[in-house]
Amino acid sequence: MKQEKLHFFTERLAAWFAGNHRPLPWKGEQDPYRIWLSEIILQQTRVEQGMPYFERFCREFPTVADLAAAPEDAIMKAWEGLGYYSRARNLHAAAKYVAYERGGVFPATYEGIRQLKGVGPYTAAAIASFAYGLPYAVVDGNVYRVLSRFGGIAEPIDSAGGKKTFAQLAQRALEVAPLPPGSYNQAIMDFGATHCKPKAPFCTDCPLSRECSAFQKGKVGLLPVKEKKIKRKKRFFHYLVANYGAEVLIHKRTGRDIWQNLYEFPLLEWPEAAASEEQIRRSAPWATLIGDRGAVVRQVSPPQQQALTHQQIQAVFWEVEVEGPPPAASELGPFIRAERKNLSKFAFPKIIDCYLGDNSLYLKLV
DNA sequence: AAGCCGGGGCG
DNA sequence: CGCCCAGGCTT
Numbered sequence: 001m002k003q004e005k006l007h008f009f010t011e012r013l014a015a016w017f018a019g020n021h022r023p024l025p026w027k028g029e030q031d032p033y034r035i036w037l038s039e040i041i042l043q044q045t046r047v048e049q050g051m052p053y054f055e056r057f058c059r060e061f062p063t064v065a066d067l068a069a070a071p072e073d074a075i076m077k078a079w080e081g082l083g084y085y086s087r088a089r090n091l092h093a094a095a096k097y098v099a100y101e102r103g104g105v106f107p108a109t110y111e112g113i114r115q116l117k118g119v120g121p122y123t124a125a126a127i128a129s130f131a132y133g134l135p136y137a138v139v140d141g142n143v144y145r146v147l148s149r150f151g152g153i154a155e156p157i158d159s160a161g162g163k164k165t166f167a168q169l170a171q172r173a174l175e176v177a178p179l180p181p182g183s184y185n186q187a188i189m190d191f192g193a194t195h196c197k198p199k200a201p202f203c204t205d206c207p208l209s210r211e212c213s214a215f216q217k218g219k220v221g222l223l224p225v226k227e228k229k230i231k232r233k234k235r236f237f238h239y240l241v242a243n244y245g246a247e248v249l250i251h252k253r254t255g256r257d258i259w260q261n262l263y264e265f266p267l268l269e270w271p272e273a274a275a276s277e278e279q280i281r282r283s284a285p286w287a288t289l290i291g292d293r294g295a296v297v298r299q300v301s302p303p304q305q306q307a308l309t310h311q312q313i314q315a316v317f318w319e320v321e322v323e324g325p326p327p328a329a330s331e332l333g334p335f336i337r338a339e340r341k342n343l344s345k346f347a348f349p350k351i352i353d354c355y356l357g358d359n360s361l362y363l364k365l366v
Numbered sequence: 367a368a369g370c371c372g373g374g375g376c377g
Numbered sequence: 378c379g380c381c382c383a384g385g386c387t388t
Contacts, residue, residue, distance in 0.1 A: 046382050081372090143383090
């Protein structure tokens with residue numbers, strides 16, 4: 001892109017920003033800990049969705065030392081429902097690193113920030129510019145969209161070459177912008193989020209449209225270009241809600257799969273949608289935990305749905321009253337006993353959280 | 367380079 | 378129902 005056009009872009013953007021920026025709780029924030037927290041929360045997450053989580057983390061974990069000292073389960077619980085739970089696990093690891101190996105001092109260089117777990121190029125640039133005024137351009141979904149449209153650049157944003165192209169262009173723009181790095185980064189993201197939106201952008205009322213290649217060519221709707229399309233695999237879960245008086249059994253998910261370190265009921269995964277009650281009774285974990293001592297109270301239907309990025313989860317909840325005491329500790333295996341009234345203390349995936357909410361009446365009465 | 371990791375909002 | 382969101386890690 002010609003230098004002249006780049007100047008036009010940054011000057012018009014700065015003028016737009018002067019009258020349109022979004023007032024957000026973390027704007028003007030000086031504390032690198034809070035800036036880091038907000039950026040991790042906002043990864044692949046809408047501002048409105050992340051806001052209450054940011055407030056909660058600031059309240060429950062006011063300093064990096066508080067976060068480092070917290071039990072992982074407490075952090076997972078605070079993160080419950082936000083998704084991409086590796087962010088929470090990495091957040092904890094990074095907090096312990098800063099608190100215990102750096103004496104509580106947050107890194108103040110791009111490279112130092114980039115070393116933190118869960119911090120990639122975008123987040124490092126965001127923290128470096130917001131907290132320390134360092135000249136690193138952020139490249140997030142908004143930036144890809146704004147630059148690809150304004151520059152008329154059809155190079156795929158999810159290719160190696162495209163990432164490099166847009167990163168270089170973003171950096172050039174930051175360096176000629178009549179704004180400090182942090183403000184410039186805020187400006188281009190606010191502009192992308194509220195004006196140059198994915199759908200129905202405000203092109204007819206846009207201060208950049210005169211030089212916007214996509215607008216001039218009528219190709220706004222075709223940019224940015226992505227080349228990879230995701231395919232969603234279907235999975236069929238059967239959750240065994242085994243009630244022993246006031247207690248149920250749960251376990252923590254481990255291993256390389258979704259929802260790591262979250263809790264759930266004993267799970268039977270079935271390769272296809274149809275599974276008879278007889279098949280489920282004969283399979284683990286039902287057969288091992290309950291045998292023939294269980295009476296089905298209710299099979300929650302229809303199956304509950306949960307869409308993930310690469311998977312479509314279909315879950316059936318089997319509520320079972322089991323005669324006799326819960327299994328002895330030696331026979332519990334990975335499962336733990338929990339009183340139903342204490343289930344809210346554990347972090348569950350959304351599909352189970354929804355089930356617990358919808359069935360709170362049953363859970364209180366029985 | 368490709369695959370994987372949540373959940374919600376919107377057209 | 379498909380796309381997108383203040384992306385990053387693993388393989």
